[in-house]
Amino acid sequence: MTSKKRVFVAGHKGMVGSAIVRQLKQRADIELVLKSRHELDLTSQAGVDAFFAAESIDEVYLAAAKVGGIHANNVFPADFIYQNLAIQCNVIQSAHKHDVQRLLFLGSSCIYPKLAQQPMAESALLTGTLEPTNEPYAIAKIAGIKLCESYNRQFGRDYRSVMPTNLYGENDNFHPENSHVIPALMRRFHEAKLAGAAEVVVWGSGTPMREFLHVDDMAAASVYVMELGADSYQANTQPMLSHINVGTGEDCTIREMATTMAKVVGFEGSIVFDATKPDGAPRKLMNVSRLKDLGWNYKIGLEAGLAITYDWFLSNQDQFRK
Template identity: 80%
Template structure:
């Protein structure tokens, strides 16, 4: 008679989002894992009582906290109150309820925007709280910093093992392709695709094209998240500090916006001209993560930009009808 496998019950909060769905893909074939998910109609993460009841009833062993309100510059500028309020409330509800119901292991997903606008490049974990944040997404960044500090505080006071990972710019399957509220890669992918379909002669990209950015394919982010979550405590603690516990996740490689846009045109098959409107703002000259800590912990990215864009575009083509609703 075969022994039955005792499965860990893992709650992936935000499982329909880009990162959460990628984490589910990473975990779904594990024989020792039972994935627990709830959509918004089943569990409102902004409702403290509902979240507490969920944890009281579900016997969760681990949590991946990938739920968040996210968006590009336009969305952050337009809805700052929603960005700070909703992210703070979700983090507080999930992290506190996890602790209250004796969940020992949790991974919080943050963002590279936690670092100061003028942080030294590449940005190391120690840059946190050393300068002024980028004003356009400061409310979101402050909420994410609060999430890191929540994890550190429960670790320090209660001996929990709550960890945090800070991804660079992400893209991939299940991204938001809204024409106004999305990030640069999905926004440009949609624009290049629609220009190709319309037979346009050119696509205009804001700025000079000279700023440097780092991009990470979302399945790599999910793999890194699982890797960090599954490190034994001794290894993790040896590579972090009690009040500097977050770990950067990225490629450690950047490119210009011009290079990214030209690669995008190639992937999409747009044969017109890519024009840069230098009257529009460029934003920060460079944003690159120092990923040496993660490298020391044994993880490195696998998917380069062109391959990742091709995978993303294939998914976009298969799902584009959903973006027009």
């Protein structure tokens, strides 16, 4: 009998990590190794090293990270840069030390310059100034990419990086103040529907363009990139440019997304845009031609993805009543 591949998913309770676990649980050839933050503190170098020494891990999906919205990034910049750097350094170094040959690091589209040419290609990395509000987090994610590249160059490892666009879906954060735009609006439209409200106010003019990817597509892409043969993967990357964008390659206005959200939730009132509130960047779209060339494309459209997410929200809304 062939032994199962032991795969460690770091951050398995988060939105992306849990989606990767759902993907891998369907595989008969994989044995998942999962540890909660109470069982394994990834910021502890000694603890992470002891874990890898004991567990004989074959592959790692590094989805663990400290994440938050604009407010949290502004108030706790030291926490965001330190904790993310610590997690990445500990996991990648211990994986190498204990002879894990393949690892997938999950980053963020915020690695790209604030004024990067649209759509943002992988080559835009380090070509301009970052968005100030989340610079510490972005710097940590860039360091994660460079850690993977450096272990590949010096030790011949096969450590890969994927950079997702804006994600949403099951296990998202639906906090009324600290969540991203899709979960925040979904909760707002839902509560307005229950209250019989005449309107829902959306911050900004509604004109900025944004790209959204359902987290199950992100998980599918992550597994796909991880399992590409080394020759196929390396032929599609360049030296010192080993990360790959993951997204739909399509975007819509915030107004279009809000209109679709209202339809999915069943809110029949008016949608009002408060143009006195900031819009943010006019457009943030990923160039995903590299991933398409590797043979992967997204499957879940925005309306279908919002419907899936809303069904999950309805089934789990007790945890959001805060």
